[in-house]
Amino acid sequence: xxxxxxxxxxxxxxxxxxxxxxxxxxxxxxxxxxxxxxxxxxxxxxxxxxxxxxxxxxxxxxxxxxxxxxxxxxxxxxxxxxxxxxxxxxxxxxxxxxxxxxxxxxxxxxxxxxxxxxxxxxxxxxxxxxxxxxxxxxxxxxxxxxxxxxxxxxxxxxxxxxxxxxxxxxxxxxxxxxxxxxxxxxxxxxxxxxxxxxxxxxxxxxxxxxxxxxxxxxxxxxxxxxxxxxxxxxxxxxxxxxxxxxxxxxxxxxxxxxxxxxxxxxxxxxxxxxxxxxxxxxxxxxxxxxxxxxxxxxxxxxxxxxxxxxxxxxxxxxxxxxxxxxxxxxxxxxxxxxxxxxxxxxxxxxxxxxxxxxxxxxxxxxxxxxxxxxxxxxxxxxxxxxxxxxxxxxxxxxxxxxxxxxxxxxxxxxxxxxxxxxxxxxxxxxxxxxxxxxxxxxxxxxxxxxxxxxxxxxxxxxxxxxxxxxxxxxxxxxxxxxxxxxxxxxxxxxxxxxxxxxxxxxxxxxxxxxxxxxxxxxxxxxxxxxxxxxxxxxxxxxxxxxxxxxxxxxxxxxxxxxxxxxxxxxxxxxxxxxxxxxxxxxxxxxxxxxxxxxxxxxxxxxxxxxxxxxxxxxxxxxxxxxxxxxxxxxxxxxxxxxxxxxxxxxxxxxxxxxxxxxxxxxxxxxxxxxxxxxxxxxxxxxxxxxxxxxxxxxxxxxxxxxxxxxxxxxxxxxxxxxxxxxxxxxxxxxxxxxxxxxxxx
Numbered sequence: 001x002x003x004x005x006x007x008x009x010x011x012x013x014x015x016x017x018x019x020x021x022x023x024x025x026x027x028x029x030x031x032x033x034x035x036x037x038x039x040x041x042x043x044x045x046x047x048x049x050x051x052x053x054x055x056x057x058x059x060x061x062x063x064x065x066x067x068x069x070x071x072x073x074x075x076x077x078x079x080x081x082x083x084x085x086x087x088x089x090x091x092x093x094x095x096x097x098x099x100x101x102x103x104x105x106x107x108x109x110x111x112x113x114x115x116x117x118x119x120x121x122x123x124x125x126x127x128x129x130x131x132x133x134x135x136x137x138x139x140x141x142x143x144x145x146x147x148x149x150x151x152x153x154x155x156x157x158x159x160x161x162x163x164x165x166x167x168x169x170x171x172x173x174x175x176x177x178x179x180x181x182x183x184x185x186x187x188x189x190x191x192x193x194x195x196x197x198x199x200x201x202x203x204x205x206x207x208x209x210x211x212x213x214x215x216x217x218x219x220x221x222x223x224x225x226x227x228x229x230x231x232x233x234x235x236x237x238x239x240x241x242x243x244x245x246x247x248x249x250x251x252x253x254x255x256x257x258x259x260x261x262x263x264x265x266x267x268x269x270x271x272x273x274x275x276x277x278x279x280x281x282x283x284x285x286x287x288x289x290x291x292x293x294x295x296x297x298x299x300x301x302x303x304x305x306x307x308x309x310x311x312x313x314x315x316x317x318x319x320x321x322x323x324x325x326x327x328x329x330x331x332x333x334x335x336x337x338x339x340x341x342x343x344x345x346x347x348x349x350x351x352x353x354x355x356x357x358x359x360x361x362x363x364x365x366x367x368x369x370x371x372x373x374x375x376x377x378x379x380x381x382x383x384x385x386x387x388x389x390x391x392x393x394x395x396x397x398x399x400x401x402x403x404x405x406x407x408x409x410x411x412x413x414x415x416x417x418x419x420x421x422x423x424x425x426x427x428x429x430x431x432x433x434x435x436x437x438x439x440x441x442x443x444x445x446x447x448x449x450x451x452x453x454x455x456x457x458x459x460x461x462x463x464x465x466x467x468x469x470x471x472x473x474x475x476x477x478x479x480x481x482x483x484x485x486x487x488x489x490x491x492x493x494x495x496x497x498x499x500x501x502x503x504x505x506x507x508x509x510x511x512x513x514x515x516x517x518x519x520x521x522x523x524x525x526x527x528x529x530x531x532x533x534x535x536x537x538x539x540x541x542x543x544x545x546x547x548x549x550x551x552x553x554x555x556x557x558x559x560x561x562x563x564x565x566x567x568x569x570x571x572x573x574x575x576x577x578x579x580x581x582x583x584x585x586x587x588x589x590x591x592x593x594x595x596x597x598x599x600x601x602x603x604x605x606x607x608x609x610x611x612x613x614x615x616x617x618x619x620x621x622x623x624x625x626x627x628x629x630x631x632x633x634x635x636x637x638x639x640x641x642x643x644x645x646x647x648x649x650x651x652x653x654x655x656x657x658x659x660x661x662x663x664x665x666x667x668x669x670x671x672x673x674x675x676x677x678x679x680x681x682x683x684x685x686x687x688x689x690x691x692x693x694x695x696x697x698x699x700x701x702x703x704x705x706x707x708x709x710x711x712x713x714x715x716x717x718x719x720x721x722x723x724x725x726x727x728x729x730x731x732x733x734x735x736x737x738x739x740x741x742x743x744x745x
């Protein structure tokens with residue numbers, strides 16, 4: 001379907017419609033404008049906020065949307081009450097409203113009940129429907145919603161491991177252990193798939209794994225025996241060939257050594273090493289001689305060829321069998337997890353959508369759909385590009401499914417380019433499927449955030465390629481116009497280009513670390529030079545009113561892919577005396593502070609001198625080796641440390657883990673020590689510890705005793721599933737600092 005420019009005042013308020021909105025093109029303004037039209041009943045039946053479903057992906061986004069909609073309703077009301085309208089939407093439709101007093105009252109009523117407006121996360125929407133329609137959905141309405149199912153997942157995986165791995169022997173066990181040495185390794189692979197609505201395609205059937213293993217072992221043994229007696233002569237005949245290739249013989253010694261090593265084992269030969277054998281097959285030896293030369297003829301050639309053929313067959317069968325096994329273990333883990341949740345009356349957010357979809361497709365699905373359509377005749381799905389197949393199937397069934405009447409409306413608003421990068425589990429093919437099924441597709445074609453120069457630069461970059469997003473028929477690059485009022489950077493009163501590229505010669509740099517160092521050092525140096533120019537009055541920002549001010553550190557941001565890259569940038573800036581702050585999506589449980597806290601809590605709980613000594617030796621506590629040595633040699637000094645150990649345990653028991661840890665910080669004067677220590681990130685260290693203390697205090701109300709809390713922390717650290725918003729690393733400072741931000745954040 002051809003995409004047309006969106007005119008928010010006239011777009012039909014019925015049917016399923018897709019609105020494609022690039023960053024800064026007024027997506028939220030569009031949502032609020034549609035909301036105002038729906039409340040007023042402009043070209044539709046007037047609806048109250050309880051009837052207009054607005055769905056987005058995070059709690060923070062729901063609150064922001066609720067606030068923006070409330071302000072937009074107020075703005076519309078003020079426009080109707082004013083002789084001169086400042087609202088372009090109201091100005092356009094005021095003549096069609098008719099009863100102005102009634103319109104004002106509708107806006108006032110909507111504003112008063114905005115706290116009851118149907119603005120939810122997608123999981124919150126599913127939860128509400130299941131609770132309200134327990135009979136039709138066949139789901140008990142007294143379930144407990146658990147935002148963190150990590151412990152249940154761990155238990156399910158271990159139960160499956162016990163029942164499906166422990167009894168296995170021989171080649172099948174070897175296959176399992178080649179893929180996963182422990183239940184935790186299996187869990188890491190399965191956890192991202194547990195709630196994915198996907199179909200697995202294994203491709204053409206491969207040879208039986210056990211038979212392929214037997215064939216390979218036979219070929220391996222045969223080659224080993226012949227190599228022992230004839231290997232040296234075989235290598236000599238290749239090297240002494242009058243027409244031997246220097247390029248080939250240069251690597252002979254190394255390849256001979258690799259073969260000697262690998263023929264002493266038959267298991268776990270990696271593909272890179274196995275490739276060595278291919279050079280001595282009939283085909284591989286053709287490269288051992290120059291043009292016109294004849295490769296050596298030796299009985300080992302056939303043995304190498306048999307080995308290489310059987311190895312490739314084994315790898316093919318191993319891959320197929322491993323995937324089959326992974327699918328089996330995934331299905332068993334899903335089943336076991338479902339059983340564990342059912343026994344405890346627990347549901348996780350992803351379960352809600354699956355249950356809602358099952359209910360819609362079940363026997364009473366028609367009744368449930370009728371209830372939902374009556375309750376929410378209009379829906380707006382924000383950030384639609386992040387929708388996966390299951391989520392889309394639910395909305396499609398409601399607003400496009402069987403018996404869906406023509407007055408229903410669903411607006412899907414998002415940026416298709418973001419679907420390519422799979423943020424929040426987005427599925428580009430789901431987006432394409434949805435786009436093909438809509439009644440109308442629209443786009444917002446003006447960027448109100450960026451400057452004309454920046455927008456032109458981005459347009460120019462993407463239009464240089466004929467198919468920038470590959471699926472150009474469904475997701476083309478659409479050039480946008482600009483009305484942004486962002487400040488522009490000026491150096492020596494000259495406007496800087498909006499987009500610049502720095503190319504590396506790459507000479508002598510083959511390791512990722514070397515290239516990373518060059519990028520981080522170059523970035524830090526450029527930031528440093530800009531700040532120096534600013535201090536000299538030569539680097540300024542000019543706003544839309546032509547007012548100038550000096551460029552500041554907080555005006556600059558560095559986008560990185562990972563926390564590791566962020567650390568490189570941060571270190572490079574620190575060397576130059578430039579402060580920075582990192583904003584990412586890493587879990588607090590990935591931090592050094594989490595490990596230090598775990599060791600400390602363990603020592604306090606056990607009252608173990610040895611564990612306490614090891615705990616305080618962690619670098620974050622800033623106890624030097626010299627001080628540790630003094631503790632060990634001076635009885636009085638060590639007794640003072642033990643007094644802190646005993647008093648900490650007593651305080652933990654009486655007043656809780658938060659009180660204990662705050663006292664620990666105070667007694668050891670740690671906040672000032674961290675902030676004064678230039679070798680550690682003091683603000684980050686303090687922020688992480690206070691964050692951990694809060695999480696531990698909260699968890700202490702849900703587990704039993706000290707050991708229960710320590711086990712909870714150990715579990716979080718070991719499986720690294722703390723991905724809820726409250727477990728993300730917090731911003732340590734909002735001062736004048738360069739921001740380092742991951743692209744996902």
